Amino acid sequence: MAWRLRLAPEKTSFDFFRFQWLTFGGSMLLMVAAFVAWGVMGLNFGIDFKGGTTIRTESAQPVDVGAYRAALEGLPLGDVAITEVFDPSFGPEQNVAMVRIAALDATEAVTPETIAAVEEALRTIDPAMTFPSVESVGPKVSGELVWGSIIAVALTSAAVLAYIWMRFEWQFALGGVLALLHDVFITIGIFALFQIKFDLTIIAGLLTILGYSINDTVVVFDRLRENLQKYKTMPLRDVMNLSVNETLSRTLMTSVTTLIAVGVMMVFGGDVIRGFCFSIFMGVILGTYSSVYVAKNIVLMIGLDRSEKPKNKGTPDEFANVDA
């Protein structure tokens, strides 16, 4: 037999329910913690959701946040936040900072005069400073973007719920979607905890997690469905364990290849996209975990009505053709 890299031994028979109280309970605890972090610390919303202006500055001189702040002191601006940006791809002459200015006006984005004044003030520090990007969003639009994002997450969850319900059974759909929300909310909690900028691309990241994480869950469910047919008398808990064990190698393989790709993008993809990649990275880890430890636990708790199956024998079984 040729050598093969194995992420899981060839045949496993782990009892994934053995430490249920720790894994599932831990998950629930983490979710509560995520909500607490979210509620207490709040999210570090970007201008997409809060309105305001961000100006990216680039200078050959090292960034001195204090000097930047002092330069902008006299201007009639709202709250100003200045953060230095680091990236391994920056050269020694490349010192980047983000200047974020809170919105003042109720609807409009910003006046060109304000931006010109800010740029002029910053150029007193380094006359050669450049401004590779200037973005400005009015509070009116940002309010709508918040709603749009909430609707997007809700719609996606509903669509996935409907699809799994259609293809499997409602207990599976509920388990799958609850596992999804677990992944999304814990990721949001992490963003709150570390105060990472939360903008529109993060929402795209969260939606991607919804799509990806259900992927893993569906593969486990698919095998569970097949095994339920095969071992009609085996207790549900054991069928579940068998299914997870059988798909374990695949689950790990796929998660690892995805993590490799997203991890590489996170490191080398530049600072503009880092938050987005981070959200997907976290989502993949949580998604893998939740498809093994959360989704099926919920199905087990609700319980499946397996007694009905023999009655249906005469009619075409709903699982009969899915393998084709």
Next chain:
Amino acid sequence: MQYTPMMTAPAWKKALIWALVAAGLVLSVPNLFYGRVEAHNDAALAVEAAGFATEEQQAALDLWPTWMPSGLVNLGLDLRGGAHLLAEVQVSDVYKARMDSWWPEVRDALRDVRDQVGSVRRQPTQVPYELRVQIENPAGMAAGVEAVRALSSNIVTLTGVGQTDIDVTAEGDVLIVQLSEAEREAVDLRTIQQSLEIIRTRVDQAGTREPTIQRQGADRILIQVPGIGSAAELKALIGTTAKLTFNPVVRRGTNEDRTPGAGNISLPSLDEEGVWYTVEEVPVVSGDDLTNAKGDFDQNGRPAVAFQFDARGARAFGDYTAQNIGAPFAIVLDGKVISAPVIQSHIPGGSGIITGNFTVEEANRLAVLLSAGALPASMTFLEERTIGPELGQDSIDAGRVAAVIAMAAVSVFMIASYGLFGVFAVVSLGLNMAMIFGILSAIGGTLTLPGIAGIVLIIGMAVDANVLVFERIREELKNAKSAARAIEIGYERALSAIVDANLTTLITSAVLFTMGAGPVRGFAVTLAIGIVTSVFTALFVTRQMVETWYGLRKPSTVIV
């Protein structure tokens, strides 16, 4: 175990699979020579428009053979650099103007029934599409309403026939005239369409390439212009109303005239500090009467704007100048006096120049604005973004590096895990990438920075379908079936998991596409295409490779 032949796909199916792969490859090729193909495409467009090719254009045309596909992946604003604006058109501006023009008609109609309603007075109102008229004699209200209602006309809309353009109601001694809902909708639609048209003309005339100008929602316009230096520049071009009028000057002063007299208004000078002109409110001619305007120079070589009136404007302008030699008239732009020259002689031809303190760019921009026409309503800008081209290029470079490293790492990992089958999967992955770019080019899709992240994500996810199949084959091999049978069953059994898993991701990308804007939408498109191509390559292309290899080598055992 013994070698047993495998059921193979029929020849037509094989041919179709490889033809699709080849098409994807060919369509993606232009993207490898992005700069060349872009120059070629630009030149081809210019040549088609002009009807002939200059030497320079011919050279650009020769950069890329015409028989090759020349579709490219569009680069989004975040990769190419440029400006993005989201404008809200103040449609209520137009309502107000409409109500102002209704007032004389309503007044005249009420005058006809004066013996019943008595004297009438216009009242101020907070609602822009409303006209409030107080009448002296409330007992005659019915007659007043009747008289005003007679002014209304029917309008035809998609939703309902037989609706009138105004609603007339009474509230105590106040008669209220409102634009009906159907009329307001019609006005909104017209205002937005005119604004879109004018913005498009202005942006096109400024000579930018591939601008995106779209209506969004009820009263918004999205404008994206690649390559423009800043959003402020774009705003100056499209944010100006550019209402030009020529008004007779009553007097000139150093303060705002508080008592300009009936029919007159006091306007500030554009660039002379503290100078105010009192002018007649009704203009002699206006920008609507212009047929053409272009940047020019006056006799002293200073930048100016040359203009040409249409027949009506030329006659009005000619008559006025003939009668008012020696008197000044004001050239007014958006409520400010550009200049107030004295009429030297009768100007019959209907053409002239506007001089002021212009730079060459300002003169050219004003000319563009004037010939495109005035915007029907003012705009507020809700969102504006400027992305420098260097930042975009940095993002492309970073994305490229990340994609290459991710590809290499995943390849090593797959080959280490599945040996020869891993090699097949990696080759499929390469073809998959080419097909994504091929499809993006063919449909004219836009690649954004999140889109690049989507492609990298696909590199990780695309092997999933292969992994599902390979793992399944391994299991079936353990069950001691023949190798050929194990492979067949592996593909069959893995199918439902592959389809379910990928359809859910496809649902997500559909939601992302409908809900998201700009960059996020680009991500949704690449993700969706990537899912389709990765399922295709895993189920068909990899399988073709496996079948071909199996048929050629005729192995007695298969190790996955």
